Amino acid sequence: MIVSTPYALGNRAPARVEEPADAPRLAGTLAAAAESGSAVVIFGGSTLQSIGNAPQRYDVAISLRKLDRVLQYDPRELTIGLQAGITLEGVARALAQARQFIPFDAPLPRRATVGGTLAAGWAGPRRAAYGHLRDLLIGSTVALTDGSLVNAGGMVVKNVTGYDMSRLYVGSLGTLGAIVRANFKTLPRPPRQRLAIAPLADEIRERTLTALETLAIEPAAALVVDGFFERVPRLRDEDARLLVLFEGSGAVIDRATRELRSALGKCGIAETLLFDETAAADVLQNTIDAYIEPLEDRSVTYRSTGLPQTVWQRALAVCGIASDCDARFDFIADIRTGDAIVRVAGTSGARTAALLGELDAGVRAAVPGLTVLAGDPALRAQIDAWGTPPSTMETLRAIKTRFDPTASLAPGRYVGGL
Amino acid sequence: MASTFQRRLIDALGTDVARIEPADLAAYGYDAYKEDGNASAAIVPRDVREVATAVRIARECDEPVIPRGAGTGLCGGAVPVKGGLVISFARMNRLLALDVRNRRARVQPGLINLELSSAIARYGVFYAPDPSSQKISTIGGNVGTNAGGPHCLSYGTTTNHVLGLQYVDAAGRIHTTALDDVGYDVTGLLVGSEGTLGLITEIEVRLMRLPEAVRVYVAAFADVESASEAVSAIIGAGIVPVALEIMDKLITQAVEAHYHAGFPADAGAVLLVETAGPLDDMDDAERIIAGIAREHGALSWRAARDAAERAALWAARKGAAGAIGRIAPNYYIQDACVPRTKLPAVMKAVEGIARHYQLPVGNVFHAGDGNLHPLMIFDRREPRQVQAVIDAGNEILQTCIDMGGTISGEHGIGYEKRKTLSLVFSVADLAAMARVRDVFDPMRALNPDKIFPTGAVCGEVKASTAA
């Protein structure tokens, strides 16, 4: 049975939802839960709870909804201190006045929170240009299950004082503690943004992508989207569209556009649609939203990270196996970062359920390191989100045991059943 | 007579790899901060298996293990303060693989930083972290301390450029870890862990494409404070050049005397600015940055003519500590970091502290990052001067903390600041780090007495803070 309340995960709903008003209370709630043997799941905006397995036990949901403030922001510092429950849109708004930004590039920024985005280890398409979020994270406060609130880093941009603990919590999916505060470097916002979309036929793909590598002005992001028509409009009758984002001064954008058009023209692509400023940002955001967008109740979305040069091979391997299993697919290949996102779906939920076992085994054998990013909860419950544990599993387990000895934080959600 | 430990090392690895003679061991007892280490043995392994073998022997003989790069560290990190086995990575110094299209390279830890960028420049790529010591320090040591450098202002420090690692753990087992792996970020924990979590035997680094255009400028100011104000204002205006470095008069004169790079030796302070990126932006960037510099009292502003002059200016800047070494009996470099609006205030405070202790102080630092390096000149034969340097250093650190800063921006904690760490972190904060240490090195056999005071369980940390 799949339970559906905002806090339900898999077939479990919590007995209690807590919304602590400050960090000490949050830490207290965590400690009390751990003490009493309850299992806890920490909630931000619930946009990326689909990453990882549903918890094996689940008693208390802790929402960070009330911890939604900007704690420290002097634009002249190019740093900001945030409570973890603030939404990405809230951060963007705070930074906009000073023409600064943090490239979260995560889905559903009106709901998604800073803490959740970090805990999910979200890695967006512009990280090739601006770095991963963990590279901009300069400090953190985390509540641990013993009730302590621990700080790491600070508000300075360079800091070598003991272990870089903040990075431990990035991508830990709330299995080690609850991030309550995050400090970031902010970036000056490039004056202009332009996103070019062009149809990309299979026959010219390789040539085109090679040509992109030699552009004098490197794109801030470059993606190929195949399908996902509900989010990224179709061009001509081609399924695949090339999206190239440039950010910088007017002069740079104009030159980049000229060079891009000429490079694409040589590959036989005559038409390029251009979107500027907020229109460009909207297309990018829509594309990012597609990463986790389910297709009704009948899809599962996989994510694979790896070398940019192998992104096609990985994406096509998954798509090929999906086809063999009679499933349809949509995919995004990020040619700058190497991320491949593939959504697979049967003709109905029941149909996907029937073919998923074979499909999952096939794609995992073909593409090591594949993880499940999103999809229908009932379908996700059928498969393991992580696949084969990494060679460092023993170390991961030891870390988990040290930070959460009673396994009270989302037990079973993480890699290797942690 | 050789100890059992020494004999076992020789038996397993031979005399070419294992060193036990006191004369040989002297070469592994120092770094750029501390010189009185005392290794029980040292090895200079050729590959990871030899590292693993030696670590197992050390463990069985209950000897600690201390990894060593080039020994240029400035906080005693590579010094064997409790005896033990020093593992020098000097021979594991190869570039193992270069993948230009995917912008990455795999290197051994002993590879000298600058040698990597020199070897790959012809492919149009570079490795961004560039500590001033890059001609001599190793990438393994840089990973050990999460080294910074002038160009880290816009490119980020070492940790932002490490994609994966191979390491040997405290039990002598070999592991690999990469950012693309699922699971907790073991890679990120190891970077900057100063040899206390594992011995890094291979590093996968991120490379960047060489920028289309590079410009370097030199501005003269009446004093460090006004130069610092200019830096705060540039950052405050939302402009992040590739590098923003300040040298004061004492440093500039020492540097000019040796390098003749063309810095204005009569200026109270010099600001060195680098911008890089598409050619189209270069003129605008200069106009804006030069404008802010002038508003804050720049007396002159000059662009380097060509690549040769740019290189000469950077070589001189990066050789500053060496240049001081030629004119001063001894010097001590402090490393601390403050929020960038606090830069003028902290520089003023440093001047006051130096005056109070009657110590000549030079400043050469990564101003754009708020990362200061007051360099105090003294004579180590004068105990009172030595004490003054220690007291002044502590006062500077406390001043930085009071301003919302921290006690190390890039040199690390090592042996030097292990007792100071509790000034910035609570017992609970340190206990969280200890949990990580427990995972990797429960016996505290890897680089003991570094980062944390001995037996840094909660109570003792508290006691040492109170004392």
Ligand SMILES: Cc1cc2nc3c(=O)[nH]c(=O)nc-3n(C[C@H](O)[C@H](O)[C@H](O)COP(=O)(O)OP(=O)(O)OC[C@H]3O[C@@H](n4cnc5c(N)ncnc54)[C@H](O)[C@@H]3O)c2cc1C
């Ligand atoms: C003139 C001068 C200028 C400097 N400029 C800068 C600067 O601009 N920025 C900066 O950040 N630093 C600077 N430094 C400090 C120093 O160069 C850096 O800390 C550098 O990273 C040390 O590298 P190394 O190879 O000498 O390492 P070492 O000093 O030998 O070791 C440094 C630390 O890393 C550990 N370590 C070494 N190798 C390994 C390994 N393979 N695995 C695990 N741990 C290991 C050691 O145990 C030690 O704790 C400067 C030093 C000098 C003398």
